[in-house]
Amino acid sequence: MAVDLLIQGGTLPDGRVVDIAIAGEKIVEVAPKITAEAGEVIEAGGRLVSLPFVDPHFHMDATLSYGTPRINKSGTLLEGIGLWGELRAVLTPDEVVARALEYCNIAVSKGILAIRSHVDVTDPRLAGVEGLLEVREKVKDVIDLQLVAFPQDGWYRSPGAEENLIRALDMGVDVVGGIPHFERTMTDGAASVRAACELAADRGLMVDLHCDESDDPMSRHIETLAAETLRCGLQGRVAGSHLTSMHSMDNYYVAKLLPLIAEAGVSAIPNPLINITLQGRMESYPKRRGMTRVPEMLEQGIRVGFGQDCMMDPWYPLGTADMLDVAFMGLHVAQMTSPAQMARCFGLVTQSSAGILGLDWGIEAGKVASLVLLDAQSPVEAIRTRATRLAVISRGKVVSRTRAPKPELATGWA
Structure with a gap:
């Protein structure tokens, strides 16, 4: 199977860790492990993938x-x-x-x-x-x-x-x-x-x-x-x-x-x-x-x-x-x-x-591929930290990317 976009190792709001395959504007597969040729691969690394x-x-x-x-x-x-x-x-x-x-x-x-x-x-x-x-x-x-x-x-x-x-x-x-x-x-x-x-x-x-x-x-x-x-x-x-x-x-x-x-x-x-x-x-x-x-x-x-x-x-x-x-x-x-x-x-x-709003959205095969990758492990952590939106995907296309901020500390503590 060839797809346009593959998200690997994303944590869904319900706690499942999955890969998400996207072709065109649709999600075509959600599974623990997807092997497919992809135009682009996003490594989620266990971070939260949610609906927009x-x-x-x-x-x-x-x-x-x-x-x-x-x-x-x-x-x-x-x-x-x-x-x-x-x-x-x-x-x-x-x-x-x-x-x-x-x-x-x-x-x-x-x-x-x-x-x-x-x-x-x-x-x-x-x-x-x-x-x-x-x-x-x-x-x-x-x-x-x-x-x-x-x-x-x-x-x-x-x-x-x-x-x-x-x-x-x-x-x-x-x-x-x-x-x-x-x-x-x-x-x-x-x-x-x-x-x-x-x-x-x-x-x-x-x-x-x-x-x-x-x-x-x-x-x-x-x-x-x-x-x-x-x-x-x-x-x-x-x-x-x-x-x-x-x-x-x-x-x-x-x-x-x-x-x-x-x-x-x-x-x-x-x-x-x-x-x-x-x-x-x-x-x-x-x-x-x-x-x-x-x-x-x-x-x-x-x-x-x-x-x-x-x-x-x-x-x-x-x-x-x-x-x-x-x-x-x-x-x-x-x-x-x-x-x-x-x-x-x-x-x-x-x-x-x-x-x-009457939108039939979901993270499952057949649904529109609109998703957000957040720099958090869970919905509660996302709220607590107001997690960075690492990638925003609208209808199968990445429309925004943001790097997570990394503080440079100089406290000298062990």
């Missing part, structure tokens, strides 16, 4: 815009939304493309090969939509980029937002978005959830709503989202992003809510870096945690994927496009520190998030 990292929640139209037109001095969600409104009004498609492509290069070097990005449709010019559709086309051979039509200022609250959202879908945006907790009333929020699910059902699309990104325990649009998912027959095609109000909800109510979410097949996308930064801003001490109930969701069989959300934009001044940073923060905030739980968090930025 997946970011299921990002805002690529805003990324790398930090400081433009000014800095978010309060650090709050609401000031960030206001600041973004100022930038959005003067945004051009070319600016969006330039910043997004710069970000995509960083993301690929960190092993991110699938991204779901929300794109604001509030501005009738749809400059962000135009720019990110161009980016999606430019990066399609390397990155699976999904776009969500996102009415940042509200489906009903912002005049013309619903019409703009439909225009964006007509232009080729992939997913129906919304932000029910930002509508003027709970009633309008619930109505926006129903409208989003009906629109998605009519068009055969997925739904991903910014849902209950609040410390208010009475922000309960996730309940409506689950119910509408069932009514519209959208099981497995719907995600609720953030869901931070759940950390403040009554335990009795949550005990009823989580089985409903599970029954509806609604996925949850917490964003640990940003949720822990933006929530709890109106409190003194003690401060509540700004992330939804991840361990409890996993126990109910709810699919969870950690998102990055932001990088150097009106809401967040930091970020490195590293999903291992996201998993690291997530396991701390969720207090998931047993060996099994930490390994599970690695899955929340790889396999589980791929499933949310």
